[in-house]
Amino acid sequence: MKKGLTATMEDYLEAILFLKREKRVVRVKDIACVLGVRLPTVTSMLQSLGERGLVEHEKYDYVDLSPEGEVLAREVSRRHQVIKDFLEDVLGVEPQKAEEDACRMEHAISPETLERLVKFTEFVFLCPRGGRQWIEQFQQFCSRGLSKEECAAHIRAFIEGLEKKVRAIETGEEVRKVVTLKDLEPGKKGKVTAIKGKGGLRKRLLDMGIVPGTLVEMERVAPLGDPVEVRVKGYHLSLRKEEAEEVYVEEI
Amino acid sequence: MKKGLTATMEDYLEAILFLKREKRVVRVKDIACVLGVRLPTVTSMLQSLGERGLVEHEKYDYVDLSPEGEVLAREVSRRHQVIKDFLEDVLGVEPQKAEEDACRMEHAISPETLERLVKFTEFVFLCPRGGRQWIEQFQQFCSRGLSKEECAAHIRAFIEGLEKKVRAIETGEEVRKVVTLKDLEPGKKGKVTAIKGKGGLRKRLLDMGIVPGTLVEMERVAPLGDPVEVRVKGYHLSLRKEEAEEVYVEEI
DNA sequence: CTCCAAAGTTAGATAAATCTAACTATCATA
DNA sequence: TATGATAGTTAGATTTATCTAACTTTGGAG
Ligand SMILES: [Mn+2]
Ligand SMILES: [Mn+2]
Ligand SMILES: [Mn+2]
Ligand SMILES: [Mn+2]
Numbered sequence: 001m002k003k004g005l006t007a008t009m010e011d012y013l014e015a016i017l018f019l020k021r022e023k024r025v026v027r028v029k030d031i032a033c034v035l036g037v038r039l040p041t042v043t044s045m046l047q048s049l050g051e052r053g054l055v056e057h058e059k060y061d062y063v064d065l066s067p068e069g070e071v072l073a074r075e076v077s078r079r080h081q082v083i084k085d086f087l088e089d090v091l092g093v094e095p096q097k098a099e100e101d102a103c104r105m106e107h108a109i110s111p112e113t114l115e116r117l118v119k120f121t122e123f124v125f126l127c128p129r130g131g132r133q134w135i136e137q138f139q140q141f142c143s144r145g146l147s148k149e150e151c152a153a154h155i156r157a158f159i160e161g162l163e164k165k166v167r168a169i170e171t172g173e174e175v176r177k178v179v180t181l182k183d184l185e186p187g188k189k190g191k192v193t194a195i196k197g198k199g200g201l202r203k204r205l206l207d208m209g210i211v212p213g214t215l216v217e218m219e220r221v222a223p224l225g226d227p228v229e230v231r232v233k234g235y236h237l238s239l240r241k242e243e244a245e246e247v248y249v250e251e252i
Numbered sequence: 253m254k255k256g257l258t259a260t261m262e263d264y265l266e267a268i269l270f271l272k273r274e275k276r277v278v279r280v281k282d283i284a285c286v287l288g289v290r291l292p293t294v295t296s297m298l299q300s301l302g303e304r305g306l307v308e309h310e311k312y313d314y315v316d317l318s319p320e321g322e323v324l325a326r327e328v329s330r331r332h333q334v335i336k337d338f339l340e341d342v343l344g345v346e347p348q349k350a351e352e353d354a355c356r357m358e359h360a361i362s363p364e365t366l367e368r369l370v371k372f373t374e375f376v377f378l379c380p381r382g383g384r385q386w387i388e389q390f391q392q393f394c395s396r397g398l399s400k401e402e403c404a405a406h407i408r409a410f411i412e413g414l415e416k417k418v419r420a421i422e423t424g425e426e427v428r429k430v431v432t433l434k435d436l437e438p439g440k441k442g443k444v445t446a447i448k449g450k451g452g453l454r455k456r457l458l459d460m461g462i463v464p465g466t467l468v469e470m471e472r473v474a475p476l477g478d479p480v481e482v483r484v485k486g487y488h489l490s491l492r493k494e495e496a497e498e499v500y501v502e503e504i
Numbered sequence: 505c506t507c508c509a510a511a512g513t514t515a516g517a518t519a520a521a522t523c524t525a526a527c528t529a530t531c532a533t534a
Numbered sequence: 535t536a537t538g539a540t541a542g543t544t545a546g547a548t549t550t551a552t553c554t555a556a557c558t559t560t561g562g563a564g
Contacts, residue, residue: 041552060559091368104360113353116343123390128407129381138375148421155418159411166407169400293522
């Protein structure tokens, strides 16, 4: 009876969630606009989604997600984000192409592959053999290949960096700039090193996946520094200023 | 008039190409079996594909691809292969899951992203900071994360390997085992170092994408060593023994 | 308060991809 | 050569997602 959602249905849920984040209310017309379809198409799909208990929609009124619909919409949105991050940050695909591809691939990826992709993207940025520099070398490889001389020079420079890093690890000394999450600039990535908070607040952060070793990316800081929006393992999180101050990160 | 193919149509073309490679003739029933649909569904789709000039099919007779259909089928098949290789060899997704995901994602990836993925997979195996060892470390990271001690030990071992490699590059000395393509074992990957052949034969190999620096994977060697089937940038190539003997590769 | 433009709905059509049921052709072998 | 099992086709139904045309509701300007 309760068959899985079609790709199209997933896109409607995703669009509604997106619009809820953008504006305070969601109208049929907004959905039509975001998805590039006509009004009756939306009315008709809202009918189907309503019957499945995923959206709430009284005739002529605003549209909203049901609690179950919101859960599913967040899952779709996360798949989208994970794929987009990989395409953009690892492969270096143009942002708009990455966006388009992610919104098609999000319906085709299995949960197993998704989690691998999350881990891989994290690994590339956290692993001492990967990281920014390595990805930059990939971008170069894309445009003009690798000559032996460039290769040798890169390796020499890289060995130097690694030796510094391994000494730092062995002596326990920190080489990176350590800041709290609230100080991480939008667009920057950081690795969680510790969580200061006590009791419930600490637990809440850990539950959200903010644990030492995790990669976080700052998305947006609201005008007064509250709330801050971050991305962790593809999840979009909104943290209060007090929470963000409890999380130590080292910039990557 | 000539709109693009639907995902479903692509799957039919891919299935027909697959069956042509497996057996000598393709029957309606085989396609139905491969795609898990009933016979009339296939008849009906062959009708549509026939009208577009992509398949040749006389009533009650065998099915074949038209030249244009074969070109498209090869493109689909290549997308499938590129994605599967990435999922399996880089992310370490289980072969069957990789297969299923690839066959869904192949319809969602743009040409730009596909070429990036080809280059990335190649880069991971060819780049001195990537390679087998690095991917193995990723698999470990997936299962149990990275402890500081493991990290330090890995880096030390890795630096040693890199130093050996950089000396080899600088002195021009070869450290890898160099063989000709015909000696590469099935499942093994190699990097093309040189092409011996002269004139037309050499040109043919270069045209197929077999140029120095390229990653090739041996797929199958026929009983008498002729032909050999290899994969280059996602393309499936069949080489005669004489051709394979002209290509030098270093095992990876 | 009235009225009209914009937003939304209803009705009905179309295209794609599938199915079942019923019919037909092919071909091996008795 | 006759014939039945297997393969294939035709016809007609269903589901999903879309559209246009025509109708209805809502809410703001005058
Ligand atoms: Mn989508
Ligand atoms: Mn999306
Ligand atoms: Mn497919
Ligand atoms: Mn496929």
